[in-house]
Amino acid sequence: MNDPLQNQSLTSRNVRIYLDHNATTPPAPVLAARWSELLFVTGNPSSIHNESRMPKAWLRETRQKFANYLNCSPLEIIFNSGASEGNSSILKSAWQLRNQNRNEIIVSQVEHPSVIKTAEHLQAQGAIVHWVPVDRAGLIDLDFIKNKLSEKTLLVSVMFANNETGSIFPIKEIAALAHQAGALMHADCVQLLGKYNLEQHPEKLKIFDLDYATFSAHKFYALAGTGVVFIKKNSPWVPLVHGGGQERGRRGGTENVLGIASLGIVLDELKAAKVHVDEMLRLRNLLESSILARIDGCTITAAEGARLANTSSLVMTNVDGETLLMSLDLKGFSVSTGAACSSGNPEPSPVLLAMGLSRIEAQSSLRISLGWQTTEEQIILFVNTLVEVVAKLREINLTGKDLTHAVS
Ligand SMILES: Cc1ncc(COP(=O)(O)O)c(C=O)c1O
Structure with missing residues (x-):
């Protein structure tokens, strides 16, 4: 050669x-250029005095920008501490909503540890977990998924792309199979932003028809310690962190305003x-x-x-x-x-x-x-x-x- x-x-x-x-x-270099502006983001966004206005505005603006980028509603966006929290929250939330009929989860064998370890934790609590094989060519076993899907399946969790090999999985096809069986579909989309051109699909995230998706700010040039969960309207949700009603009661705890503001700035670059x-x-x-x-x-x-x-x-x-x-x-x-x-x-x-x-x-x-x-x-x-x-x-x-x- x-x-x-x-x-x-x-x-x-x-x-x-x-x-x-x-x-x-x-x-991203643009963050250094706007660093002094970011450092003035003081005040708790949940307060009602003057200082809360700026952090509240950053939250609102970033939420709207992220929603525009994904082509969803800002109400379908939850900010949290990162994708490990997002992945754990989604699996645990689904498990809490199990019923006698649906108590099985389908997870690929090559997920990030935040999915694998949570699934193992649920397995120890009685969940039946089906681990989907992926071959050395990076191809996921779709027949395995088809065979395991049934009226007992609660959730399917398969990542958009693997962080170690870069393999991209057909999550749209898997979501369609999951939905046919009446199951929910989650995709860890951490490695998507900045590494894949979502703009090529005018429908953006809707192209994949997911119920849940997870993102992490430090994987696309914003600050670490901030994550985003996309949760499709009317999808079930039980908060992992309870608190003062932040994120419409879906994730307690004062928001990481600086991290979220950095995310908002970097989102402009994703164009x-x-x-x-x-x-x-x-x-x-x-x-x-x-x-x-x-x-x-x-x-x-x-x-x-x-x-x-x-x-x-x-x-x-x-x-x-x-x-x-x-x-x-x-x-x-x-x-x-x-x-x-x-x-x-x-x-x-x-x-x-x-x-x-x-x-x-x-x-x-x-x-x-x-x-x-x-x-x-x-x-x-x-x-x-x-x-x-x-x-x-x-x-x-x-x-x-x-x-x-x-x-x-
Ligand atoms: C595919 C994938 N999912 C989840 C995570 C966890 O993200 P975070 O560091 O925001 O918890 C990572 C980070 O390595 C990842 O690569």
Whole structure:
């Protein structure tokens, strides 16, 4: 295979290059420009004095903008602390509303831990959970879903796109199947915004016909600690957090006004998402074809199915993923071996194992996720460094030295 970056000889410079945008995105530059304005957002939005006006206005404005972006009503938007809270709330809420007839939940095996762990928690309380397989091509087993759906199904929860491999799942089709069986449909849409061009569907979120969807501000260039739940009108809901009646009684606790305001500002930027998505796709393709041309024994996980434009999950034989990550870190590159929340955990990624990769393959994996600020120069520097580091680690491996020593 030809290396498209063959004649590029840039070498590493003394700068950090961030390629871990599925873990979190850096705050958008526009936030720095408006930082002093944001710092003046004082006052509790639930108060009725003068100071509450500005935070109340930020909440109202962001809610309306988010609703416009998704093409839903502002009443269908709940602010909370992030997608882990959103995912837990939805599953637990559905479970509280179970009845004798409906007590089964269908969840994919590659969901984020906030879904998996909540489903396991409900399983311990008596819920029957059907875990949907996903193969190594990134394809979800639709027949399994069809077979398990029945008049006993309460909720189906399948993510829009996987954070580790970038695999995009057919949630519209799954939602139609769920609804035929009278079940509710939730999709974790955390990796959608900024990485997928929702504008291409004039119906926006309605295209998927979901009852619930979850989002997280720090995954698309706003501040961490703010999440959004889309809850379709008249869908059942039991609050996870009770409190002073915020969010129309659906989520207690004073709202994270600064985080919500940052979200409102960044939402304006999403109008340009298509341009960024196209450019990330171009750079990701360049990255992958160059790596495949220059590094033997390298495969791309889930490359056969639909994928997010920015994500690449690689398996490199004879290389330990953690050691590779540390070596790249020492050279100024931030990437990931799996989900960020499990870094430092020597166990291989449960998502990759669930997809049928062996433990060795999963332990030799690397996730690279591009962002809006990623440049071609960064990709060239990264590939050059990766080629060099992989060669050194394989050499150490061949000479029988300890595999777990990072090279700098
Ligand atoms: C797919 C997915 N869902 C949920 C979450 C959790 O989001 P938060 O950090 O807002 O709790 C993440 C974050 O890693 C994610 O990637």
